[in-house]
Amino acid sequence: MTSSPPCPAPFNLAAHVLRRAGARAAHPALEILHPEGAEVWSHGRLEAAVRGVGTGLLALGLPQGARVLMRLGNTPAFPLLFLGAIAVGLVPVPTSAALTEAEITPMAAALGPALIVAEPGVARPRHAAPVLTAQDLLAMTALPPAAYQQGDPDRLAYAIFTSGTSGRPMPVAHAHRAIWARGMMRDGWEGLSPEDRLLHAGAFNWTYTLGTGLLDPWAIGATALIPAAGTPVAALSALAARHGATILAAAPGVYRQMLRAGLPKLPALRHGLSAGEALPPALRTGWRAATGTDLHEALGLSECSTFLSGSPSRPAPEGASGYPQPGRRIALLDGTGQELAGAASGALAIHRSDPGLMIGYLDQPEATAARFSGDWFVTGDQASRDAGGAYTFLGRSDDMMNPGGFKVSPREVEAALASVPGLLDCAVTEVEIAPGARIIACFYTAARPLPRQALADHAAAHLARWKQPRHYQPLDALPRNANLKLDRRALAALFQPEPQ
Numbered sequence: 476m477t478s479s480p481p482c483p484a485p486f487n488l489a490a491h492v493l494r495r496a497g498a499r500a501a502h503p504a505l506e507i508l509h510p511e512g513a514e515v516w517s518h519g520r521l522e523a524a525v526r527g528v529g530t531g532l533l534a535l536g537l538p539q540g541a542r543v544l545m546r547l548g549n550t551p552a553f554p555l556l557f558l559g560a561i562a563v564g565l566v567p568v569p570t571s572a573a574l575t576e577a578e579i580t581p582m583a584a585a586l587g588p589a590l591i592v593a594e595p596g597v598a599r600p601r602h603a604a605p606v607l608t609a610q611d612l613l614a615m616t617a618l619p620p621a622a623y624q625q626g627d628p629d630r631l632a633y634a635i636f637t638s639g640t641s642g643r644p645m646p647v648a649h650a651h652r653a654i655w656a657r658g659m660m661r662d663g664w665e666g667l668s669p670e671d672r673l674l675h676a677g678a679f680n681w682t683y684t685l686g687t688g689l690l691d692p693w694a695i696g697a698t699a700l701i702p703a704a705g706t707p708v709a710a711l712s713a714l715a716a717r718h719g720a721t722i723l724a725a726a727p728g729v730y731r732q733m734l735r736a737g738l739p740k741l742p743a744l745r746h747g748l749s750a751g752e753a754l755p756p757a758l759r760t761g762w763r764a765a766t767g768t769d770l771h772e773a774l775g776l777s778e779c780s781t782f783l784s785g786s787p788s789r790p791a792p793e794g795a796s797g798y799p800q801p802g803r804r805i806a807l808l809d810g811t812g813q814e815l816a817g818a819a820s821g822a823l824a825i826h827r828s829d830p831g832l833m834i835g836y837l838d839q840p841e842a843t844a845a846r847f848s849g850d851w852f853v854t855g856d857q858a859s860r861d862a863g864g865a866y867t868f869l870g871r872s873d874d875m876m877n878p879g880g881f882k883v884s885p886r887e888v889e890a891a892l893a894s895v896p897g898l899l900d901c902a903v904t905e906v907e908i909a910p911g912a913r914i915i916a917c918f919y920t921a922a923r924p925l926p927r928q929a930l931a932d933h934a935a936a937h938l939a940r941w942k943q944p945r946h947y948q949p950l951d952a953l954p955r956n957a958n959l960k961l962d963r964r965a966l967a968a969l970f971q972p973e974p975q
Contacts, residue, residue, distance in 0.1 A: 479802030482655040482830055485625035488632045489525060489562035491654050495696035496522035499669070503698045505551065505689070508674075508706070508714045516551060518696060524551075524616035526623075528559030531615025535607075537589055539564040539624075540631065544583055544604070545680070546593035548572040549704040552609040553679040554689055555616065556592055561632050561651075564624040568634045568646070569680040572597045582636060586646055586837070628652040634837050635682055637777045646837035647777050656831030657691055657780065663800030664773045664784035665748060667697055667722070672743070674700040674720035676711055676729045683750050686780055687724050708959075709736040719743045726751035727758055728959030730770065731900065734761055744768050746787055750775055751960045753868050753886050756794045757893040772796050774868055776854055778833040778846070779825055783866055794890070795865040796858070803829060807860055812848035820859040822872060824851035857884065874963055876905045878913055881941040885963070888915065888944065891937040895930060897921050902953050902961055903944055906970040917944035918966050920952060946973065 496504075500519030507514040516524075532543075543560050545567055547553045553569070560567040568586055570579060576598040583591070583600035593599050594609035632651040636644040661667050665687065675688025679701070692699045700718055702711060708729055715723060716739045725733075727749055747762065747770045754772040762770050774796055775781030782803045785791030789798060799805040806814045807821035815821050825832060827850050835843035846852055857869040869875070869884035876883040888903045895901075901919035908914055917930070927947050934943040954965035 479656070479659055479830060482628040482652040484628050486628040486651050486655070487562065487623040487625050488651040488654045489529075489558040490623040490625070492558060492690050492694050493518075493522040493525060495669075495694070499696035502696060504693055505554070506672075506698060506700050506718065507549070507551070507703055508700055508718060509703045510710070513700075513718065514551070518693070521554075521693070523620060524555050525558045525562060526620030527616040527618040528555050528612060529563040529621030530618040531612070532560060532565055532590075533563050533621060534618075535590065537565055540566060541589035542566045542568055542586055542634070544586060544588035544591045544600070544602075545569045546572065546579070546591060546597045546599055547609060547679070548594060548597060549679050549701060550594065550609065552592075552594065552612050554685075556612055557633070557685070559615075559621075562623050563621050564626075566631055566633055568636075569685065570636060571678065571680045573678075574598060576600065582644060582646075586634070626651075628655065629834070631834060635777055645839070645842065648834040648837045650834050652830045653780070654690060654694065656829065657686060657694070659800045659802045659831075660687075660773070660781055660784070661691065661695070662786065662788065663798075663803075664771060664781060664786050665691060665722070666746065666771075666787040667691060667695060669696040671697045671721045671745075672700055672719050673697060673722040673724060674702075674711070674715050674718070676702065676708070676723070676725035677751075681751075682777055682780060683724070683726075683775075687748060687750070708732040712736070712738045712741065715744065716741050721745050722748065724748040724750075726959045727754050728752075728900075728955055728961070730762055731758055732959070734758075734765055735899070738765050741766055741768075746771060748773065750781060753796070753870075755886075755893050756890055774823075774856065774858075774866075776856075778852065778854075779829060779831050782825055782829070782831065783823075792861075792863070792865050795861070795867045798865055805866070806851060807858060808848060808851060808853065812851070814851075815860075818860060818862045820857070820869065823854045823856040823858040823866070823868075824848065825854060826850055827852055871963075874904070876903070876915055878905060878915055878941065883915065883942050888917070888934075888938060888942055891942075892917060892919075892930070892934060892944075894937075895925065895933050897923055897925055900953055902963060902966060904963055904966045906946065906967050908946075908972065914945040915943070916946040916948065916966075916970055918948050918950050918953060918969060920950055925949070946970070 504518040505516040580600040677684035771785040773781035773784035785797035791797040804826035954962040
């Protein structure tokens with residue numbers, strides 16, 4: 476496997492993202508899409524505003540490396556602060572605008588910010604740090620441009636919090652080199668070109684949106700299309716058609732809802748990108764049939780963004796997730812931490828030399844060390860690899876089910892059930908029905924009531940007995956976060972035993 480070229484030094488993440496601004500000054504960089512039109516920022520205007528924000532932040536007297544907690548929604552203030560802070564050596568920390576005061580307060584305590592930047596309607600933490608309003612931040616955009624602070628590409632650039640779906644949110648520290656590593660995604664997943672118009676359906680704070688939806692298009696002079704806050708999923712396809720989106724990026728749940736709502740013709744669309752959770756094969760097939768374009772899945776995580784994917788130049792085989800992106804060093808490990816060769820199944824791991832891998836969990840060296848097995852960062856995912864080198868995601872290690880002593884991938888069961896007529900969405904997990912007794916339970920949504928026996932018969936025809944759910948429970952909707960990513964840990968709490 477070829478290695479990626481080393482990140483140049485000295486280096487600044489923001490300068491790298493905006494390096495095409497001079498040559499593409501008049502070309503649209505950001506279009507925030509509203510029902511009545513779009514708010515457009517050119518590449519030239521974007522860079523001038525970012526560097527003006529940098530000047531304003533320095534004028535506040537913040538020391539180098541100071542942490543800036545971001546409490547902003549899907550508005551231009553978000554990327555302006557993120558890049559403006561990084562440009563001048565400060566450390567921005569994006570957080571979800573949907574978090575409550577009770578949720579953001581302990582996160583702020585762990586972070587220790589020197590400044591909080593907030594807009595109206597977004598909960599602020601109980602913390603002693605001074606607060607700058609989004610309006611005051613935007614006023615900084617008219618200031619003279621700050622110089623980019625160049626330095627070691629391994630130094631801290633920003634931090635993000637993990638989603639918290641597998642426990643409490645953890646602050647992940649990323650280096651300036653993280654943006655350099657994203658160059659491996661362009662060929663290995665995104666297929667981006669300078670003339671592309673990429674529409675991303677997620678919130679700015681989500682690393683999937685921040686990276687794929689904003690930073691990656693800007694780094695090559697392309698255009699990022701972002702729906703305004705509050706845009707319903709049903710409106711996305713019409714926005715994509717109206718604004719000439721050539722690439723869509725979203726979580727599988729968004730694509731599922733778009734298909735359900737009906738799609739207009741999308742003549743400019745070349746392909747879609749899927750990440751955030753596993754892409755069901757049936758959803759990929761349905762999207763192809765409806766649009767004539769493919770969906771390319773990527774596996775990633777907060778600690779390294781995406782690293783394994785299908786792409787327009789090398790689509791994933793049917794049912795598989797994809798291949799290691801060019802320059803990535805990926806492995807499957809056995810239970811002792813040894814690398815597995817050839818076709819195998821095991822724990823998915825990334826080599827510590829990967830330029831996109833985190834520096835570590837912020838201020839938590841012990842938690843950082845616990846994620847490594849020798850030179851390998853253990854992702855917490857289980858995967859299989861076929862003889863051709865294609866990987867298939869099997870599930871989170873802590874999501875793997877073990878009823879009766881047999882390991883079962885939740886994704887395998889969900890894929891088998893996806894073809895049940897009338898079923899709209901489903902997810903499976905283990906539930907405890909008596910002390911020491913656990914079964915596989917299927918939670919689903921459907922267009923009409925589905926007889927339990929029909930579900931059981933379908934499972935029996937497609938799955939070995941130990942993989943078949945023993946409980947089927949309809950729901951109005953599966954538990955998902957703001958980006959429509961499945962919250963599998965919440966499923967077990969919804970379990971209701973069937974009447975005897």
